[in-house]
Amino acid sequence: MTIYEVAQRAGVSIATVSRALRNTGPVAAGTREKVLRAIQELSFTPSRLGVSLAQGRHAANGIVFPDLSGPYFAEVLLGYEEVASDLGRSVLILSTRGRAAVQDLVRDLAGRVDGMVIFGRTVEDAVVDEIARSRTPLVLLARDPVEWADAVSSENTASAEALTTHLLGHGYSTFALAGDDDRGDVTQRWTGVRRVLSGHGIRPPEPLPCELTVEGGYAAGRTLLGGGAGDGRRPRAVICADDQVALGVILAAEELGLDVPGDVAVTGWDDIMAARHARPALTTVRQPMRLLGARAARALDELIKGTRTVPNSEILPTQLIVRSSCGPHPLEEK
Amino acid sequence: MTIYEVAQRAGVSIATVSRALRNTGPVAAGTREKVLRAIQELSFTPSRLGVSLAQGRHAANGIVFPDLSGPYFAEVLLGYEEVASDLGRSVLILSTRGRAAVQDLVRDLAGRVDGMVIFGRTVEDAVVDEIARSRTPLVLLARDPVEWADAVSSENTASAEALTTHLLGHGYSTFALAGDDDRGDVTQRWTGVRRVLSGHGIRPPEPLPCELTVEGGYAAGRTLLGGGAGDGRRPRAVICADDQVALGVILAAEELGLDVPGDVAVTGWDDIMAARHARPALTTVRQPMRLLGARAARALDELIKGTRTVPNSEILPTQLIVRSSCGPHPLEEK
DNA sequence: TTGTACGCGTTATCAA
DNA sequence: TTGATAACGCGTACAA
Numbered sequence: 001m002t003i004y005e006v007a008q009r010a011g012v013s014i015a016t017v018s019r020a021l022r023n024t025g026p027v028a029a030g031t032r033e034k035v036l037r038a039i040q041e042l043s044f045t046p047s048r049l050g051v052s053l054a055q056g057r058h059a060a061n062g063i064v065f066p067d068l069s070g071p072y073f074a075e076v077l078l079g080y081e082e083v084a085s086d087l088g089r090s091v092l093i094l095s096t097r098g099r100a101a102v103q104d105l106v107r108d109l110a111g112r113v114d115g116m117v118i119f120g121r122t123v124e125d126a127v128v129d130e131i132a133r134s135r136t137p138l139v140l141l142a143r144d145p146v147e148w149a150d151a152v153s154s155e156n157t158a159s160a161e162a163l164t165t166h167l168l169g170h171g172y173s174t175f176a177l178a179g180d181d182d183r184g185d186v187t188q189r190w191t192g193v194r195r196v197l198s199g200h201g202i203r204p205p206e207p208l209p210c211e212l213t214v215e216g217g218y219a220a221g222r223t224l225l226g227g228g229a230g231d232g233r234r235p236r237a238v239i240c241a242d243d244q245v246a247l248g249v250i251l252a253a254e255e256l257g258l259d260v261p262g263d264v265a266v267t268g269w270d271d272i273m274a275a276r277h278a279r280p281a282l283t284t285v286r287q288p289m290r291l292l293g294a295r296a297a298r299a300l301d302e303l304i305k306g307t308r309t310v311p312n313s314e315i316l317p318t319q320l321i322v323r324s325s326c327g328p329h330p331l332e333e334k
Numbered sequence: 335m336t337i338y339e340v341a342q343r344a345g346v347s348i349a350t351v352s353r354a355l356r357n358t359g360p361v362a363a364g365t366r367e368k369v370l371r372a373i374q375e376l377s378f379t380p381s382r383l384g385v386s387l388a389q390g391r392h393a394a395n396g397i398v399f400p401d402l403s404g405p406y407f408a409e410v411l412l413g414y415e416e417v418a419s420d421l422g423r424s425v426l427i428l429s430t431r432g433r434a435a436v437q438d439l440v441r442d443l444a445g446r447v448d449g450m451v452i453f454g455r456t457v458e459d460a461v462v463d464e465i466a467r468s469r470t471p472l473v474l475l476a477r478d479p480v481e482w483a484d485a486v487s488s489e490n491t492a493s494a495e496a497l498t499t500h501l502l503g504h505g506y507s508t509f510a511l512a513g514d515d516d517r518g519d520v521t522q523r524w525t526g527v528r529r530v531l532s533g534h535g536i537r538p539p540e541p542l543p544c545e546l547t548v549e550g551g552y553a554a555g556r557t558l559l560g561g562g563a564g565d566g567r568r569p570r571a572v573i574c575a576d577d578q579v580a581l582g583v584i585l586a587a588e589e590l591g592l593d594v595p596g597d598v599a600v601t602g603w604d605d606i607m608a609a610r611h612a613r614p615a616l617t618t619v620r621q622p623m624r625l626l627g628a629r630a631a632r633a634l635d636e637l638i639k640g641t642r643t644v645p646n647s648e649i650l651p652t653q654l655i656v657r658s659s660c661g662p663h664p665l666e667e668k
Numbered sequence: 669t670t671g672t673a674c675g676c677g678t679t680a681t682c683a684a
Numbered sequence: 685t686t687g688a689t690a691a692c693g694c695g696t697a698c699a700a
Binding site: 012013014015016019025026027028031050052053054055056 | 685686687688689691692693694
């Protein structure tokens with residue numbers, strides 16, 4: 001089914017068919033009638049490839065995730081897809097987790113879209129540079145802002161300071177940090193934590209690297225809380241890189257016979273669904289996950305349309321959510 | 335950057351460049367050398383549109399979700415993307431939730447891919463038929479199998495029977511069902527529940543429709559458990575369409591001062607992360623969400639490659655996970 | 669072993 | 685108001 005067959009059936013040229021279809025240029029009422037009927041009868045749909053080749057645009061966006069597991073990325077994707085689709089752009093996704101040739105995959109993706117969003121440190125800077133130089137509109141997500149590209153992220157450091165300050169308010173003085181450090185946003189969180197602890201004369205602990213999953217948190221929890229029998233070095237509070245890690249740490253604590261928050265306080269980050277339903281309910285920092293995706297989609301749209309040409313960085317506010325996992329507290333959320 | 339510029343720089347024809355690039359047809363060693371150098375120097379990447387147009391394939395797959403919220407769809411997507419990407423296909427996603435012109439969106443998607451996966455009853459049957467007739471390979475997910483198309487789903491009815499039987503074993507005799515009925519897989523679950531209840535002389539209740547979210551479950555819980563003051567009609571067990579609904583029902587029960595499972599037992603479906611961490615931990619039916627996506631991707635690949643031409647239906651096994659939300663039980667998972 | 673030329677399905681320009 | 689035709693960027697018979 002090509003435009004030629006439609007033209008033939010309607011007794012006109014392909015140019016006229018195209019005009020009737022796109023409402024570009026004049027078409028006599030009768031002619032349009034004939035063309036539309038032919039299209040109907042042949043149930044013709046223009047080839048996407050043909051259209052894209054001729055128009056020089058894909059009408060599609062890409063988004064690159066480090067991983068698709070867990071609620072955080074899913075929520076970001078939800079917000080992203082919703083906006084992108086409303087703006088008339090298809091959405092291509094790519095998860096780099098466990099893939100060998102990430103560069104090639106990202107390059108391929110770049111060739112299929114009009115612009116793309118790249119999460120944190122998913123892709124080597126060299127490749128990001130390459131994409132940016134190829135004039136492909138780019139939005140960086142959950143990453144330290146750079147001056148030459150758009151960036152959208154949640155506030156991290158100040159919230160981490162607020163969280164840490166809150167824990168100090170509980171009277172805790174020995175801390176542990178659980179969670180990998182190779183994600184930019186996590187690094188920012190640790191920075192905030194360190195700053196407050198140092199300010200209170202407490203030497204900040206080294207973060208214990210672990211995967212940002214429940215399993216990773218569980219392993220970290222065993223290490224941190226089950227340490228060398230009675231060495232008395234068990235931290236009074238464990239600040240986790242995200243909620244999943246925190247849930248894992250709580251599991252480990254339970255298994256070791258420790259009470260949370262009685263023996264050890266635990267905090268998370270993100271405020272995923274399970275954080276609210278867990279017992280103890282997680283004290284955490286809520287970040288606007290859907291909004292993050294939505295804003296990235298909008299920023300990308302501006303870049304593609306050319307509405308805006310100067311790079312822009314956006315930092316979305318977060319909120320400290322105090323629940324019971326950090327200890328008894330009068331302000332506990334109902 | 336086109337193949338022509340590369341050809342010119344290397345002093346050969348575009349045919350030779352193409353052959354050197356794709357390893358199709360003979361190219362003298364020296365010539366290949368020159369071509370590859372030119373490609374390198376110009377950092378040439380073949381246009382995806384050109385390649386697709388010439389090859390007549392997109393090297394991309396689509397997947398249509400009813401909704402992207404919640405862990406279930408995210409996990410399916412994870413499994414799908416992993417396999418599709420490994421098979422060298424890009425992944426396009428579409429969520430139909432809240433969209434006006436679903437048909438147009440799905441048709442557009444169909445024009446961008448070599449094949450697609452469609453979830454349950456996301457898309458009108460007429461449109462599905464249309465896509466199928468257009469020879470686009472199609473895999474139906476979590477839907478009653480049809481003879482003319484591939485289908486992958488989890489087992490539902492038998493597991494629902496097992497779940498219901500288990501609840502009867504607790505001695506419960508009044509039941510309520512919470513959750514929407516317009517999703518094919520949920521319908522199958524209710525069928526299983528009804529069958530067992532009827533078999534035990536209990537008149538099966540009508541499912542209370544609600545969105546399959548925590549909020550939806552909460553609303554349903556208020557209705558089911560808070561009903562007309564002391565009418566004594568409160569169910570002893572609430573079987574929920576999925577885990578999110580169950581978590582919402584539990585919230586409602588707590589708010590009404592009811593103990594779960596002491597006053598009312600609650601069960602879910604899926605075994606999402608929060609099910610394990612909730613208090614009480616959810617009794618549920620675990621379905622292999624990632625595998626569902628992975629199998630769909632493989633089935634689609636076979637269809638596209640033409641490795642298999644006859645439609646095939648696959649039903650993945652599920653597992654009853656007994657935890658504490660259904661009442662004290664010696665078999666409770668550790 | 670290499671090059672010419674056509675086809676893939678549109679859009680858009682320009683002349684009629 | 686319409687039609688012929690040149691792009692768009694590539695793969696690939698077919699001829700040389």
